[in-house]
Amino acid sequence: MLIFSVFKTLTDQQVTVELKNDLSITGVLKSVDQFLNIRLDNIKVLDEARHPHMMAVKNCFIRGSVVRYVQLPAEHVDTQLLEDATRREAQNQVKR
Amino acid sequence: MDDSPPAPPAEQTPPPPPVAHSGSPTDFLKGVVGKRVIVRLNSGVDYRGVLSCLDGYMNIALEQTEEHVNGNVTNRYGDAFIRGNNVLYISADEAL
Amino acid sequence: MDPSSSGIQEPFDLIRLSLSERVFVKLRGDREMTGILHAYDGHMNLILSDVEETIMIVDENTAGGQGAVSVAKRKMDMLFVRGDGVILVSPPSRT
Numbered sequence: 001m002l003i004f005s006v007f008k009t010l011t012d013q014q015v016t017v018e019l020k021n022d023l024s025i026t027g028v029l030k031s032v033d034q035f036l037n038i039r040l041d042n043i044k045v046l047d048e049a050r051h052p053h054m055m056a057v058k059n060c061f062i063r064g065s066v067v068r069y070v071q072l073p074a075e076h077v078d079t080q081l082l083e084d085a086t087r088r089e090a091q092n093q094v095k096r
Numbered sequence: 097m098d099d100s101p102p103a104p105p106a107e108q109t110p111p112p113p114p115v116a117h118s119g120s121p122t123d124f125l126k127g128v129v130g131k132r133v134i135v136r137l138n139s140g141v142d143y144r145g146v147l148s149c150l151d152g153y154m155n156i157a158l159e160q161t162e163e164h165v166n167g168n169v170t171n172r173y174g175d176a177f178i179r180g181n182n183v184l185y186i187s188a189d190e191a192l
Numbered sequence: 193m194d195p196s197s198s199g200i201q202e203p204f205d206l207i208r209l210s211l212s213e214r215v216f217v218k219l220r221g222d223r224e225m226t227g228i229l230h231a232y233d234g235h236m237n238l239i240l241s242d243v244e245e246t247i248m249i250v251d252e253n254t255a256g257g258q259g260a261v262s263v264a265k266r267k268m269d270m271l272f273v274r275g276d277g278v279i280l281v282s283p284p285s286r287t
Contacts, residue, residue: 001233002231002233003231003233003237003239003272006231006239006272007272020221020277036237036274064274065276067274068221068273068274068277069268069271069272069273069274070271070272071268071269071270071271071272072239072269072270072271072272073270074241074269074270077230077239077241077270079212079228079230079241082230082231082239083211083212083230083231085231086208086211086230086231086232086233087208087211089233090204090208093204093234
């Protein structure tokens with residue numbers, strides 16, 4: 001839930017999603033859901049020479065389970081807020 | 097009205113559990129907390145250390161951990177958290 | 193209550209105590225990284241900053257019999273790591 005919230009705050013920001021098949025896609029984060037499925041707009045594949053079939057694709061839906069990393073815009077991430085929220089969520093896990 | 101609850105198999109009692117080896121997997125896991133253990137992962141890598149604690153997913157916290165890859169020590173960690181899905185087995189490395 | 197002197201009752205405590213510290217993460221696919229831990233959840237999804245990733249690449253077709261291992265490194269400012277790829281997380285050694 002916490003990570004889902006983080007991604008929601010980053011909508012309309014530029015992110016780079018690296019998939020488990022080594023494909024890296026940069027684009028504008030349009031939406032995200034609880035499974036961390038991701039919709040990207042204005043996409044650009046990093047190594048187009050290696051993935052020529054992606055050149056015509058302008059936007060995409062990425063299933064959360066195939067994601068390895070997402071590079072985030074550091075200037076839009078409040079790390080102190082994240083740590084506090086993480087501690088709070090960890091506390092709630094214990095109480096449940 | 098009829099009186100037949102599922103009849104217990106009355107003719108014999110089940111054999112007693114082998115208490116000599118102190119019972120269930122859960123009992124084993126309770127017994128090894130605080131002891132030296134070998135954790136083998138699905139990848140074949142071994143972690144030897146003192147088992148701090150573990151949870152229901154078999155996430156594991158180890159202290160004084162050595163990473164062994166086919167017989168050689170490849171890393172040492174003061175503390176290590178191992179994600180449970182990677183765990184093949186936990187083996188006691190000292191008498192319980 | 194306390195099984196050991198470290199005051200850790202469940203494995204995730206180890207991770208919680210590492211928030212805002214540099215951690216070492218071992219991942220599937222012969223990848224490792226260090227970074228400053230800012231967030232995690234029960235899946236071991238992580239958010240790290242100031243990340244340096246190391247990828248071990250085994251060269252199959254080297255002449256010398258055993259595969260030579262080459263290492264690729266890269267840095268990333270702020271990174272989300274999906275939990276299903278995580279094998280091990282180790283906090284900085286606090287002695």
